[in-house]
Amino acid sequence: MTTRSSVLSSALSSPAGAAPHVLDRCRELVRPALEEAVARLHPWVGEMAAYSFGWCEVGGAPAAAAGGKGLRQALAVLGAEASGAPVRSGVAAAVAVELVHTFSLLHDDIMDGDPTRRRRPTVWKAYGTGPAVLAGDALFALAVETLAGTPGGQVPAAIRHLSTALNDLVRGQADDLLFETRPWTGPDAVRPDEYRAMAEHKTGALLGCAAALGAVLAGAQPAAITALDRAGRHLGVAFQVIDDILGVWGDPAVTGKPVHADLRRRKKTFPVLAALAAPGTQRLALLLDSPEPLDDTVVRRAAVLIEEAGGRAAALAEAHRHIAAVDACLDSVPLEPAAADGLRALLSFLLRRES
Amino acid sequence: MTTRSSVLSSALSSPAGAAPHVLDRCRELVRPALEEAVARLHPWVGEMAAYSFGWCEVGGAPAAAAGGKGLRQALAVLGAEASGAPVRSGVAAAVAVELVHTFSLLHDDIMDGDPTRRRRPTVWKAYGTGPAVLAGDALFALAVETLAGTPGGQVPAAIRHLSTALNDLVRGQADDLLFETRPWTGPDAVRPDEYRAMAEHKTGALLGCAAALGAVLAGAQPAAITALDRAGRHLGVAFQVIDDILGVWGDPAVTGKPVHADLRRRKKTFPVLAALAAPGTQRLALLLDSPEPLDDTVVRRAAVLIEEAGGRAAALAEAHRHIAAVDACLDSVPLEPAAADGLRALLSFLLRRES
Numbered sequence: 001m002t003t004r005s006s007v008l009s010s011a012l013s014s015p016a017g018a019a020p021h022v023l024d025r026c027r028e029l030v031r032p033a034l035e036e037a038v039a040r041l042h043p044w045v046g047e048m049a050a051y052s053f054g055w056c057e058v059g060g061a062p063a064a065a066a067g068g069k070g071l072r073q074a075l076a077v078l079g080a081e082a083s084g085a086p087v088r089s090g091v092a093a094a095v096a097v098e099l100v101h102t103f104s105l106l107h108d109d110i111m112d113g114d115p116t117r118r119r120r121p122t123v124w125k126a127y128g129t130g131p132a133v134l135a136g137d138a139l140f141a142l143a144v145e146t147l148a149g150t151p152g153g154q155v156p157a158a159i160r161h162l163s164t165a166l167n168d169l170v171r172g173q174a175d176d177l178l179f180e181t182r183p184w185t186g187p188d189a190v191r192p193d194e195y196r197a198m199a200e201h202k203t204g205a206l207l208g209c210a211a212a213l214g215a216v217l218a219g220a221q222p223a224a225i226t227a228l229d230r231a232g233r234h235l236g237v238a239f240q241v242i243d244d245i246l247g248v249w250g251d252p253a254v255t256g257k258p259v260h261a262d263l264r265r266r267k268k269t270f271p272v273l274a275a276l277a278a279p280g281t282q283r284l285a286l287l288l289d290s291p292e293p294l295d296d297t298v299v300r301r302a303a304v305l306i307e308e309a310g311g312r313a314a315a316l317a318e319a320h321r322h323i324a325a326v327d328a329c330l331d332s333v334p335l336e337p338a339a340a341d342g343l344r345a346l347l348s349f350l351l352r353r354e355s
Numbered sequence: 356m357t358t359r360s361s362v363l364s365s366a367l368s369s370p371a372g373a374a375p376h377v378l379d380r381c382r383e384l385v386r387p388a389l390e391e392a393v394a395r396l397h398p399w400v401g402e403m404a405a406y407s408f409g410w411c412e413v414g415g416a417p418a419a420a421a422g423g424k425g426l427r428q429a430l431a432v433l434g435a436e437a438s439g440a441p442v443r444s445g446v447a448a449a450v451a452v453e454l455v456h457t458f459s460l461l462h463d464d465i466m467d468g469d470p471t472r473r474r475r476p477t478v479w480k481a482y483g484t485g486p487a488v489l490a491g492d493a494l495f496a497l498a499v500e501t502l503a504g505t506p507g508g509q510v511p512a513a514i515r516h517l518s519t520a521l522n523d524l525v526r527g528q529a530d531d532l533l534f535e536t537r538p539w540t541g542p543d544a545v546r547p548d549e550y551r552a553m554a555e556h557k558t559g560a561l562l563g564c565a566a567a568l569g570a571v572l573a574g575a576q577p578a579a580i581t582a583l584d585r586a587g588r589h590l591g592v593a594f595q596v597i598d599d600i601l602g603v604w605g606d607p608a609v610t611g612k613p614v615h616a617d618l619r620r621r622k623k624t625f626p627v628l629a630a631l632a633a634p635g636t637q638r639l640a641l642l643l644d645s646p647e648p649l650d651d652t653v654v655r656r657a658a659v660l661i662e663e664a665g666g667r668a669a670a671l672a673e674a675h676r677h678i679a680a681v682d683a684c685l686d687s688v689p690l691e692p693a694a695a696d697g698l699r700a701l702l703s704f705l706l707r708r709e710s
Contacts, residue, residue: 044533130532134529
C-alpha cells in the first residue's frame with residue numbers, strides 16, 4: 001500500500017512545517033469576505049453553499065466535521081503576496097476562486113454520480129440534482145459578481161483570467177467524460193499527452209488561476225503572473241497523477257476510497273495509460289476490455305500487470321517532473337521571499353499529505 | 356380556449372407588422388459573432404450548444420426545424436440602437452445574453468424534468484444529465500469571457516449588470532422551486548406579490564439585461580440604461596403571467612402543451628394564486644390540496660372555479676399593467692425614435708404571437 005507521503009518523499013526538499021499555520025492564516029483572512037459573499041445568496045441556495053464549504057449540516061446546524069483544506073484560497077493569498085499585491089487583491093481572488101471551485105465540485109459530483117465527498121453526502125445526494133445544479137450556478141454567478149465588484153482598473157483582465165480558467169475547466173471535464181467512451185488500445189486510445197492536457201485543464205487551470213489572480217488584480221508584472229499561473233497548472237497535473245497512483249495502489253484507510261477504486265471503475269488514469277503505451281501489454285488490455293465486472297482477483301492481477309509494464313514508475317516520474325516544474329516557475333521571476341517560501345512550504349505539505 | 360392574440364388584443368396599440376423583419380435583421384446581425392463564440396467551445400460541448408440554438412440535430416446534422424425567435428438578441432440590438440450605442444455594443448450584448456439564456460434553458464430543463472422543448476428532446480434527454488450540466492456551464496463561462504473580451508472601458512459595468520441579472524435569475528428559479536413545497540392556503544401560502552418578484556427575477560431580469568446591456572457597454576446615460584432594464588423586467592412579468600393564463604385556458608393546438616397542463620401539475624401560477632387570495636374559495640383550495648391525481652373532470656372544474664373567483668381577470672389585469680409599464684419606461688427617456696419604434700413593434704408582435 002502507498003500513502004501520498006511515501007509517493008513523494010524523495011521529490012520534495014522544502015520544509016513543510018509552517019504549512020498548517022499558513023493554511024489557517026489564509027482561511028481566517030478570507031473567511032469574512034467569503035461569508036459576506038455567501039450571505040448575498042438566496043437563503044436556500046446559501047445553505048447548500050455553506051454545506052459545501054463544510055460550515056453547516058443539511059438544515060443549517062453547525063457542521064460537525066471540518067471542511068476542505070482551503071488550498072485554493074491559500075494559493076490566492078500567497079500568490080498575491082508573492083507578487084507584491086496588497087492583501088485585498090489576494091482576498092478578492094481567493095473568494096472568487098473558492099466560489100468557482102465549489103461550483104465545479106457540485107456539478108462534477110452530479111456528472112460523475114459521486115454520492116459522497118469528504119465523508120458526507122454530496123449536495124445532489126442531500127438536496128436533489130436540480131437544487132445542486134442551481135446552487136452551482138449561483139456560486140458561479142456570485143464569483144463573477146464578486147470579481148466584477150472589486151475596485152481598481154484591472155477587473156477586465158481578472159475576469160478574462162478567471163473565464164479562461166473556467167473554459168479550460170469545462171474542456172477538461174468534457175475530455176474526461178469522453179475518455180470513458182474511448183477504447184484502451186488502437187488508434188483511438190487515449191494517449192498520455194491527451195491525459196496530461198485533460199489534467200492541466202480540469203485540475204491545473206483553477207489552481208493556476210488561484211495563484212495568479214491576486215497578481216492580475218493588482219496589475220503585477222506579466223512575467224510574475226505567467227510564472228504563478230504556470231506553477232499552479234503544473235501543480236494540478238502533479239496532483240491528478242498522484243491521485244491516480246493512489247487510486248490503484250493507495251491504502252483505503254488513508255485515501256478514504258475502496259482499494260483499487262479507479263481500476264474497478266475502469267477509469268482511464270495515467271498509470272494505466274502509460275502501462276498500455278508500453279509494448280507487450282496485451283494481457284492487461286484484454287483484461288480491461290472484458291465485458292465482465294472486475295472482481296478482487298482480477299483488479300489485483302491488473303495492478304500487478306500495470307506495475308510490471310512500468311505504469312507506476314512512469315506516473316511517479318510524471319508527478320516528479322511537474323513538481324520540479326512548479327519549483328522552476330517560482331524560481332524564474334523575482335517574488336517576495338517570505339510569501340514564495342510560504343508557497344513552497346504549502347505545496348510541499350500538500351503533496352506529502354494523505355488526503 | 357384562449358390564444359395569446361386574444362388574451363392581449365385590447366392591450367396593444369403599436370403596429371406589429373415590421374416585427375418579423377426586425378427579428379430577422381437582428382438574428383442575421385448577431386449570428387456570425389454567436390457562431391464565432393460557439394466555435395471556441397470544446398467540439399462535443401459545441402454540438403450541444405448548436406443543438407440548443409436549433410442549428411443542428413443530435414450528431415451534428417443540419418437542423419430540420421427552426422430555432423427560437425431570438426427575442427433576447429433582438430432586444431439587445433434594438434436597446435443598444437435606441438440608446439445611441441454603436442452596433443458592435445448591441446452585438447456583443449446580444450451574444451452574451453443569448454449564451455446566458457441558453458445556459459439557463461439547459462439547466463432549467465434539468466431542474467423541471469422537462470423532456471421536450473420546441474418539439475424536440477431537451478439537451479439532458481438527448482445527451483444525458485451530466486453533459487447537459489456541463490454544456491450549460493460552458494455557455495455561462497463563454498458569455499462572461501465574451502463580455503470581458505469586449506473593447507472599451509465599460510466592461511466592469513457590463514459584467515456587473517450581467518451578473519446582477521444572473522443572480523436574480525437563480526433567485527427566481529430557487530423561489531419557483533420552493534413554491535412547489537408551500538401550501539395553497541394559510542400564512543405560508545405564496546402571495547401574489549411574491550409571485551410577481553419571482554417572475555421578475557426568473558424571466559424579467561435577463562430580458563431587462565438584454566435591453567440595457569448594449570447601452571451599458573457604450574456608456575449611455577444612466578437614465579436610459581435604467582429605463583431599458585425596467586422595460587425588459589416588466590415585459591418578463593407580463594410574459595410569465597400570459598404563459599400562466601395559457602397554461603390554464605390555452606388551446607393545446609396553439610400552446611403545444613396539454614390542456615390544463617399547469618393545473619394538472621398543481622403549479623402555483625398567477626391566476627390560481629389570485630383566485631385563492633379572494634374570499635370564498637375554500638372549494639378550490641380543497642380540490643388543489645387533495646392528495647388524489649387531478650383527472651380531466653377535476654381540472655375542468657378547477658378552471659371554472661378559478662375563473663369564477665376572478666383569477667383569470669386578475670391575471671389579465673396584471674399582464675396589462677406590466678405592458679403599460681413597458682410603454683411608460685420607453686416613453687420616460689429620450690431614445691432614438693426608429694429603434695424605439697422597432698422595440699415597440701417587436702413587443703407588440705411577441706405578445707400577440709402564439710408561442
